[in-house]
Amino acid sequence: MAKIPDICEETVFEGARAILCVADPSVYEIRLVYRRPDGEVYGRVSKAVAELAAGGKMPLLAMNAGMYHADMSPVGLYVENGEEAAPLNEDDGFGNFFLKPNGVFFVRKDGSAGVMETQAYRAAELAPDFATQSGPMLVIDGAIHPRFLPDGTSKYIRNGVGVRDDGSVVLAITRDPVSLGSFARLFRDLAECPDALFFDGAVSSLAWGTQMEIDAGEPAGPVIAVFDKPGT
Secondary structure (H helix, E strand, O other), X not given: OOOOOOOEEEEEEOOEEEEEEEEOOOXXXXXXXXXXXXXXXXXXHHHHHHHHHHOOOOOOEEEEOXXXXXXXXXXXXXXXXXXXXXXXXXXXXXXXXXXXXXXXEEEOOOOOEEEEEHHHHHHHOOOOOEEEEEOOEXXXXXXXXXXXXXXXXXXXXXXXXXXXXXXXXXXXXXXXXXXHHHHHHHHHHHOOOOEEEEEXXXXXXXXXOOEEEEOOOOOOOOEEEEEEOOOO
């Protein structure tokens, strides 16, 4: 078993085991990756971290970071290194992505990060270095998503991202199956994130370095990775 990074901790919330990782963007670099330089989609968290490490960029941790179509293309907005690979998706539809409000996690050019509801993101006219759209929002301005039951019967291992008032980015994944309502409360009440976004469930995976700590054995589209900043 790989050593847990210093920025991560094991916890139990409402009876379910979870991992919380808190990254200060002034100390750590937070990036999204999706394709190799030759254009081939990584397709799995394990493949992404292995190739990043082989290229001299060893991540502290990485997890899946957005939903994808059958052809592995992102369902919603995806921006990497300032280039938009997929546009903002404001369509209606079925499934978690379309359980509105959905939202966007983004990293600005100065390294700071945020989570915004989709319509607010469009209105803000941001030009981020990195962005991934997913859904549903878990927490919006301190309130749980209005369509969540307190503890629904649909329970999966889930992962997501939130941003605290101080700008710290919180990445969370559960070891045990949980409802969306419980997962949202984890971000609001335990992680203290006024805004948080669901990444996925059932396919959720986490790597510490190049070692898979939680591996659903499923494909992954966008991947979020955290690195030490040189000189910090």
